[in-house]
Amino acid sequence: MDGLVFWAGLILFLLLVVAPILSIMAWRRSHAAMDELTRLRQRVTELESKLAAAPPPVQVAVAEAPEPQPHATDEADIIARVQRYRQKPPPAAEKTSPWEPAQTLVAETRAVPDAVPAASAPVQDVPPSQFSGMLSSLARWFMQGNPLAKLGILLLFLGLAYLFRYTVERDMFPLELRLIAAAVGSMGLLFFGFKLRHKQPLYGLILQGGATGALYLTVFGAFRLWQMLPMTLAFGLLLLICAASVGLAVLQKALSLAMLASIGGYLAPILLSTGSGNHIALFSFYLLLSAGILAISWWQHWRVLNLLGMAFTFGVAGLWGLNGYRPEIYLSSQLFLIANILLFGVLCVGLSLRAQESKEKIIDGVLLFAPPLIGFGMQYAITRHFEYGPALSALGFGLVYLGLGWVVLRRYPGQGKILVLAALALGGAFTTLAIPLALSARWTAMAWALEGLGIVWLGLQQRQRRMSYSGTGLLVLALGSAVYALSQHLTPLSMMVIFAVLSAAWLMAAWLWRAHQWIISHALLAGGIAFWLVALSGLADAINRSLSLAAIVLALLCASVWAWRAASQRLSWREMGFAQWLLWPGILLAILFTVQHGDRLLSAGWTGLIWIAVFACAGLLLHKDGDSLMPRLSQAAHITLFWLLLLVIGLEIYWFIDGLPWGSDEWQAGIVMASAGIAILLVHGAVRRSLWPVRVWPQWYASVGIAPLIVLELAMLIFSNLLDGAMFNWRWVPLVNPLELGAGYGLLALYVAARYLEAHRPSGWNKVAQGVPLIIAGLAFWWANGLLLRTLAAYGDVAWQVDALWSSRLIQTTFALFWMLIALVVMVKATRSTSRNSWMAGAALLGVVIIKLMLVDSAGGGGLARAIAFIGVAVLVLIVGYFSPLPPKAAVNKAEPE
Numbered sequence: 001m002d003g004l005v006f007w008a009g010l011i012l013f014l015l016l017v018v019a020p021i022l023s024i025m026a027w028r029r030s031h032a033a034m035d036e037l038t039r040l041r042q043r044v045t046e047l048e049s050k051l052a053a054a055p056p057p058v059q060v061a062v063a064e065a066p067e068p069q070p071h072a073t074d075e076a077d078i079i080a081r082v083q084r085y086r087q088k089p090p091p092a093a094e095k096t097s098p099w100e101p102a103q104t105l106v107a108e109t110r111a112v113p114d115a116v117p118a119a120s121a122p123v124q125d126v127p128p129s130q131f132s133g134m135l136s137s138l139a140r141w142f143m144q145g146n147p148l149a150k151l152g153i154l155l156l157f158l159g160l161a162y163l164f165r166y167t168v169e170r171d172m173f174p175l176e177l178r179l180i181a182a183a184v185g186s187m188g189l190l191f192f193g194f195k196l197r198h199k200q201p202l203y204g205l206i207l208q209g210g211a212t213g214a215l216y217l218t219v220f221g222a223f224r225l226w227q228m229l230p231m232t233l234a235f236g237l238l239l240l241i242c243a244a245s246v247g248l249a250v251l252q253k254a255l256s257l258a259m260l261a262s263i264g265g266y267l268a269p270i271l272l273s274t275g276s277g278n279h280i281a282l283f284s285f286y287l288l289l290s291a292g293i294l295a296i297s298w299w300q301h302w303r304v305l306n307l308l309g310m311a312f313t314f315g316v317a318g319l320w321g322l323n324g325y326r327p328e329i330y331l332s333s334q335l336f337l338i339a340n341i342l343l344f345g346v347l348c349v350g351l352s353l354r355a356q357e358s359k360e361k362i363i364d365g366v367l368l369f370a371p372p373l374i375g376f377g378m379q380y381a382i383t384r385h386f387e388y389g390p391a392l393s394a395l396g397f398g399l400v401y402l403g404l405g406w407v408v409l410r411r412y413p414g415q416g417k418i419l420v421l422a423a424l425a426l427g428g429a430f431t432t433l434a435i436p437l438a439l440s441a442r443w444t445a446m447a448w449a450l451e452g453l454g455i456v457w458l459g460l461q462q463r464q465r466r467m468s469y470s471g472t473g474l475l476v477l478a479l480g481s482a483v484y485a486l487s488q489h490l491t492p493l494s495m496m497v498i499f500a501v502l503s504a505a506w507l508m509a510a511w512l513w514r515a516h517q518w519i520i521s522h523a524l525l526a527g528g529i530a531f532w533l534v535a536l537s538g539l540a541d542a543i544n545r546s547l548s549l550a551a552i553v554l555a556l557l558c559a560s561v562w563a564w565r566a567a568s569q570r571l572s573w574r575e576m577g578f579a580q581w582l583l584w585p586g587i588l589l590a591i592l593f594t595v596q597h598g599d600r601l602l603s604a605g606w607t608g609l610i611w612i613a614v615f616a617c618a619g620l621l622l623h624k625d626g627d628s629l630m631p632r633l634s635q636a637a638h639i640t641l642f643w644l645l646l647l648v649i650g651l652e653i654y655w656f657i658d659g660l661p662w663g664s665d666e667w668q669a670g671i672v673m674a675s676a677g678i679a680i681l682l683v684h685g686a687v688r689r690s691l692w693p694v695r696v697w698p699q700w701y702a703s704v705g706i707a708p709l710i711v712l713e714l715a716m717l718i719f720s721n722l723l724d725g726a727m728f729n730w731r732w733v734p735l736v737n738p739l740e741l742g743a744g745y746g747l748l749a750l751y752v753a754a755r756y757l758e759a760h761r762p763s764g765w766n767k768v769a770q771g772v773p774l775i776i777a778g779l780a781f782w783w784a785n786g787l788l789l790r791t792l793a794a795y796g797d798v799a800w801q802v803d804a805l806w807s808s809r810l811i812q813t814t815f816a817l818f819w820m821l822i823a824l825v826v827m828v829k830a831t832r833s834t835s836r837n838s839w840m841a842g843a844a845l846l847g848v849v850i851i852k853l854m855l856v857d858s859a860g861g862g863g864l865a866r867a868i869a870f871i872g873v874a875v876l877v878l879i880v881g882y883f884s885p886l887p888p889k890a891a892v893n894k895a896e897p898e
Contacts, residue, residue, distance in 0.1 A: 345371030
C-alpha cells in the first residue's frame, strides 16, 4: 500500500508540476522561434535590397584591396560584407530569449558574410559532449525533442502496470485474457507508431518505445508472476522483443525508441516484483537487455543509452546486494558481475570507438572507468568473507586490464594509444590495490614505494609524463601507508626498515625527476631526507638504549651527511649537497630533546665524546664547504654553529651551578658572569689573531655572534649587584670574591666589545656606538655602588635589608662623599677634554648629592657623620669650583673661521 501511495504521489507531481512547466517552456520556445524566424526574414530582405542598391565606388575601393577575403567569391559578396559591418542591427535582434533555437544564426548574420544561406539552414541539436556526466546526458535527452510525449508514455506505462496489479489483486478478469489484451494492445501501439514514422517521426518513435516496454512487461509478468510461460519460451520472447526493438531503433536511427524501450525493460522487473529475491531471473533479464544495448552499439554510437543501461544494471544490483546477497549465492552473483563489467567496461567502449567516424577516436571516460571501479566495490563485498578474497579479486582485475592493454597495443599500435594508457592505469591501480588487501600496512608501504619508483623510471624512460605522475602519486600513497603503520605500535627496527626503504625510493625518484620537473624533484628530495632521519631514530632506538638516544641519532646523522656530500659530488647533484647542512637543525633538536628528558651532554661519558665528535664534524663541513655557500648562508652557518656551541657549554655550566649547595648565589652569579666574559674575550682575541673560523666573518662573530653573551652579561651585572655577597660563613673581602671577580670579567669584556664596535661600527650604527660608552660607564658606576654597599654592610655589621641600609648613617655619609668624589673627577676631566656633556653629567650627580644632603642626611638630626658629610662635600665642591667652575665651550665654537 505504501508503494502505491508513493507512485500515485509521483504521478501527481509529474502531472501537476512538471507537465505545466514543460508546457510553458515548450510554448515559450515555439513562440521565440517564430519571432526569430520573422526577424530573420526581414533581415534577409533588407540585405538583399541594400545589395541591389550598392553604389559603384564601393566596387573600386574593394578592388584595390591587396588581398581578397577567402570567403568573398564575387563583388556582390564583398559589397554585402562591407555594408553588413556598417549596418547597425535592429533593436529587436538584441533581445533574444535563452530558449531560441536560432540564436547562432543571428550571430552569423552580424559577423560573417554567409548569413543569407545560413538563414535557411536547418537547426540541428548539438550532440552531447563525450565527457559530460551521466545525469546531464539523460536529462538532455529527456528535454530534447518532445518531452511531453516522453512524459506521457512513461505515465501511461506506470498506469498500465498498476492497472494490471489492481486487476490481479481483485481477480476481475481471467489471467489469460488480461495478458492477451496487454499483448494485443502493445502490438497495436507498436504498429501505429511505426506507421507514423514518416508523418510524425518523433511522436511515432515515442509510441514505439512505450509499446516495446509494455511487451517487456507482459512477457516478464507472465513468466515471473504467474508462471504461465516456461523459462525457455519467456526468454525467447524477450529476446525476440529485444531484437525487434534493436532493429527498429537502428532502422530509424532513433535514440528515443531505444531509450524508452530500455527504460521499460529495466523497470518491468522492479514494478512487478513480489519480493521473492530470485536474483537469477532478475539479472538474467537485465543481462539480456544489456546485450540488446550492446547490439545497438554495433551500428550506432549512443552514449546516453550505454549510460542508461550501466546505471540501471549496477544501481539495481547495488540496492539488491545491500539486503539480498548471501555467501551461498556467490557463484551466480560473481558470474553476473563479471559479465556486466565486461559488457559495459570493455565491449561497449570498443564498439563506441568502432562506431565513430572521426580519425581521432574519443574514449568515453565514464564507460571506461565506472564499470571496473563500481564493479570492484561489489566484488569486494561478495568476496570479503574469503581469506585473501579482495586481494585476489584486485589482482585479477589488474591482470585482466593489463592483458587488455597488451591486446590493444598489439592489434592497434597507432590508434589505441589513449586506450592502452587507460588500461595500463587501471591494471596498475588494481594490482597496486591488491598489496594492501593482502599484506599489512608496513609491507604495503614498502611495496608501493618500490612499485612507484619503477613506474616513475619507466614513464620517464618512455617519455610518458602521466605515467610518471602516477608513480609519484603511488610514492605518496606509500607514505600514507607508512604513517598508518606507525599507529600500529611498530618496533624500532621495523620503523627503521620501512622508512629506510621509503627514503631510498623517494631519493631515487627525486634524482630521476631532476632533469624534468624540479619542483617534484625537490619535494621528493626533501621527503627522502626526512624519512631517512626517521629511520635513523628507529635505528638508534634499536641499537642501544643505555646511551642517550639523541647522541646516537646525531652520530648516525654525521655519517649520513658525509654520505650525502659524497653522493652529491659523485652524481653532480647540487641539491643533494644542501642536505649536509641539516646537521645544524639536527644538533638543535638533539639539544632540545636532551634538555626535555633531563640528560647531561658533555659530562656524560661516551655521550660527551659523541657530542664533541658531532661539533668537530660540523666544523669540518664548515671548513671544507662553507666557502661554496652564498654569503648570507655562510654567515648564518657560522653564527648558528657558534650559538649551538655556546648553548651546549651554557647548559653544562647551568647543570654544574645548579648542583651547588644552598646559599651559593654569589658563586653562581660569578661563574656565569666570568664564563660569559671569558667567551667574549676569547672571540675578540681570535679576531685580533685572525684565527679560523672567526677570520671568515670577524665582524659578525664580534657583534652578532656574541650578542646573546652581551645580553646575558648586562642582565647579570644589573640583577646580581643586589646580592649581599655573603658566602657561607666566610668573611667578606672586597674585590677578592667570586661575585666581584665575575663582574670584573664582565665589565672588561663589555669594554673590549665596546672598543671594537667603536672602531668597526657598521654603517648606520653611529648613534648606537656613541651611546655604548655611556652604558659601560653607567654599569661601572652601578657596580661600584654595589661593591661599596656590600663592603660597608659587611664591616659595619649592617643587616642586608632596605630599612637597615637606609637608616645607616655610615652608609649615607660614605655614599655622599663617594658620589661627590666621582662628580669631581668627571667634571675636572670634562674640562680638560672639553666635553660639555660629561661636565653636565657630573654637575647632575653633584646636584643629586646636594639634594641628598638636604633631604636625607639632614633628616636624621645632628651627629658626627652628618657633619663629616657636609664638610667633605663642601670641600669637594670648592675643589670643583677651582678647577672647573663652568662647563667648557662646545666643540663647534672652536672651529669658527678666523
